[in-house]
Amino acid sequence: MYCEKAKFQSYSWTYGTTSFRVSELKYLIERQLIRLKELWSEYPNASWQEIQNIYFDKLVEEGLAQPTAKRKDKDARQKTSSLKDLGLITEDRKLTEVGEKIYQITKNNNFNFDNIFQIRNDSFIYFKQFLKIEFSKTSNSKNYYDFRMNPFLAIIYSILKLGYLTREEFTYLIPTCKNFDEIKKLLERIKKLQNRKDEKRFINKYILNKIKNSPxxxxxxxxxxxxxxxxxxxxxxxxxxxxxxxxxxxxxxxxxxxxxxxxxxxxxxxxxxxxxxxxxxxxxxxxxxxxxxxxxxxxxxxxxxxxxxxxxxxxxxxxxxxxxxxxxxxxxxxxxxxxWIVNLEEYYDLNRRFLNLTDALIFEDNKIYLDEMVYTYFEGINDDLLSESLLSSSKNDYTLKLQKNLSIKEISEQLYISDEEYFNNLKKKYPQIEKVHDIKKAIFDIKKEKKKEKFIHLIKNYFDNKTLKNLLEKIKGRKDKEVKNYMDWEADIPTIFEYLIGIVWYKLNDYEGDLSEFFNLYLDANLLPRRFASGNKSDIVFKLSDEDVLLEVTLASKDNQRRMELEPVSRHLGKYILKNNKKAYAVFIAPYLDPNVLVVFRAYKNLNYYDSNNPDRYIKGLKVIPFSIDDLLIILNKKIDYKTLKNKIDIAFNNEEKDGYIWYKKILKENLK
Structure with missing residues (x-):
């Protein structure tokens, strides 16, 4: 009798599945939406079962799946299951209204921050999706039949009540709560702890009691x-x-x-x-x-x-x-x-990656915070966040709500506050915006100030010169795995390389300006990079008082470097100067510098760059400075500041040597030393 009742039952919730525990989650999801859209256009009358093998082959072509899969159909289902759970596709893998919206944003590279939290608009859509996602008998998973839980609302509520969640609370405690009552009781117990930094005994006892009390x-x-x-x-x-x-x-x-x-x-x-x-x-x-x-x-x-x-x-x-x-x-x-401990630790990684899609949570120093704007918005709602009425009444109700691109008010009146109320809450918290009448501008100004403070804190804590040198040396040696292991990156190595170069330059320039504005890549809520930069622009643009700097960063080497980088560098620099009517130069950075690339870059000094649409407009000569990773290591070792480096660059550039390879070896490189 007892053996018959001893059946496995889910004891915690998690977003996604362990078979889809991937880095660069947002990139992978959005690339899959593009592939699915293309596939359905090509096979409009087919069923998912008929084309799932073809779909998997498309993912392999794009490097999003391994060609060694034993069962393509199974892998295709696994890789798309999280898109279904997020409400981006239907059961038969057609794009929903929400999926279509994210597809259009991604396909057209149409990212902006036009929402009440001033987060990227695709992140805002994910944010609204997580306001809907619940684990209960009305959702689509049999694993959660005895759950009545919206984890995202529970997390927001917990941070409002406690100020932050520790990594341990987020990993071992919150996910084991099956309903809102359990969340409330748990938070009361956490509040009574004398020291949350030393809560291991409490966590162990809590989990053990959960096990002992489970039927x-x-x-x-x-x-x-x-x-x-x-x-x-x-x-x-x-x-x-x-x-x-x-x-x-x-x-x-x-x-x-x-x-x-x-x-x-x-x-x-x-x-x-x-x-x-x-x-x-x-x-x-x-x-x-x-x-x-x-x-x-x-x-x-x-x-x-x-x-x-x-x-x-x-x-x-x-x-x-x-x-x-x-x-x-x-x-x-x-x-x-x-x-339990091992499984909950695996689920932490999944939950962090999925919740990072929203750009609403900040994972910092083993603590989890809310974005300031999100915190202020929900502060007034507070206890209503754990209302049972926020959960769906039926499976049909849940599915319809999940798949439609709704406003917060349409998701639930209980989660909505007016712009006026929100603005008043912001004014109480940030008196400096009292005279600002535009709510979006007010939020932009607050976030800009906070972002710079946070970025400098991040750099000082995680990217000192010793760490930067170590990471750059690993990138030079293509020890990609070791680079990836340093942080919870949601980016590929080329994007990480670009990010590190931006930080090096920012430090050289004594943190002048806002680094997040200089990057032509997407930074998440933790100010870490996500793939990838949009095309037709320089990777990083430092807007400085005298002469702007365009940083062009690549991991391409030898023949690839000649083929891929020569034309874009001159085009980006030339167009930038013509458009902005301001002095600027480009710095080209790569692990290895091809001699013939150096020759062409040097030749730009004596070549005109014409406006393709109006040849009467042109620039007399372009200033392109090449640096290898070894050169950057010299700069970091000698602790050269930007003013000194700029002086060295100008002296070298004005030298009469015309051969780019000789100029780089004998003039520029020697000047650094």
Missing amino acids: NYKSALKCLLENPLNEENFEIAYLDRKSKKNAKFHFKLYKKIIEYYKNKYYWNEKKKLEKLKNILIALNSIKHKSKIYLKLYFFENKNFKKIKKEHIEIFERKISLKNEINLYKFLFYLFHFYK
Whole structure:
């Protein structure tokens, strides 16, 4: 009877699936929308089942999927399932009203900030989608039948109540709440903690109580205790919905620990060492990541490889229970506890990536904050955020709401406040905007000021000169994985390279101006880059008082560098000067500088650049300065400021040497040294 009731049930919510845990999520989603739109135009009368293999091949062509997939149809479904959950496509993978809107924005590169939060308009659409997404029996997942939860509203509410969420609260606590009442009770308990920095014991106790009080875990424990101890019954009690292998390996460990417990008073030291060695082998054979925690728990070290005498005392202390029944219970809860911990940590990564689509949350220093404008907007709503009436009444109601591009007011009157009320709330918080009558301008001014402060804080904390040099050296050596591991980037390596170059230049110029305005790429709420820059412009433009600087950044080398970079650099610089009627020069930066590229760049000094639409307008000579990564490392090592660097650049540029390769090697490079 108890074994029949011991069934796996979802104990936490998560956006997306672990089969779609990807970096550059927004880029991948929006590229998929473009591919789906094109595919349906090509096959208007086909069904999804008929074209899903073709769709997968299209993703492979674009580098968005691996060609080694065993089942294309399954991979195609997995890669599009999150788009369906977000309301961007229907069950049969046709674009919804919301999907069409994001498609148009992406396809036309028509990004602006024309909304009440002054976030990018595609992010604002995602923001509104997350106001709708719920986990309940009315949503489309069977996993959440006993949930009544809108996680995004719960997170906003929690941050309003606590000021911020710690990473631990966001990872282990909030996702295990199945309804709004649980959220309220949890927050009350967190408020009573004397120190949120040291809440590990509270989190462990909270999760353990969740496990102990869940009916299916009670049934699973009874199944284990009241039936013969064999692999089949243990497998039921382990409650693994994915694989029997995990239960099998844990069962071996379980039996060996019990054997040790029964005989610890009879075995000599040699025998104990032998048995502990077998326990370590059983631990290492576990495929689930919980083995790291189990190893650390039983031996207080996760990296050791050999059993030593001191491990006997440590291990026996860990299993010093009164009787076997207590040991059985203890191991049952221990195995499940660490399984929860590992899964919740995996879900953290998923939830962070999906919620980052909104640009409403800021993940900083192991804390999660709300964007200032979002915080101010919802501050007045507060307790209404956890109203049951915000949840859907039926599956049909939920699906229709999710797939339509609605305003906040159309999503729910309870979530709406008027512009006038919002503006008044802003004035209370930011008195400096009292005389500003345009709400969007007021928000723009506040965000601009805050953004610069935050950017400088980010640079000083995460991109000091030592870190910048280290990252640039890794990019030069194409150690891409190590670069990616440094931050939670939502960008590819070329975009990260461009971002780092902008930071180098910003520091050289003593943080003059607003770096986020100089970039021709998209920065998320954490001021980290997302792919990718729009075309027909320089990568970064520093608008300075005397002479603007256009930074052209590339990872292309040798033949690719000649083919891809020569024409765009001169075109970007020439058009910029003609359009703005202001002095400017370009700095071309690459890991490697091709000699022939150097020759052409130097030749621009003596060549006219004509306006294609009006040849009577032209520029006498273009100033293009090439630097390699090694040159940047010299600049950083010598702590050269921009004024000094500009002087060195001008002296080198005015030199009479015409051969670009010789000029770079003998004049420009030597000037740096």
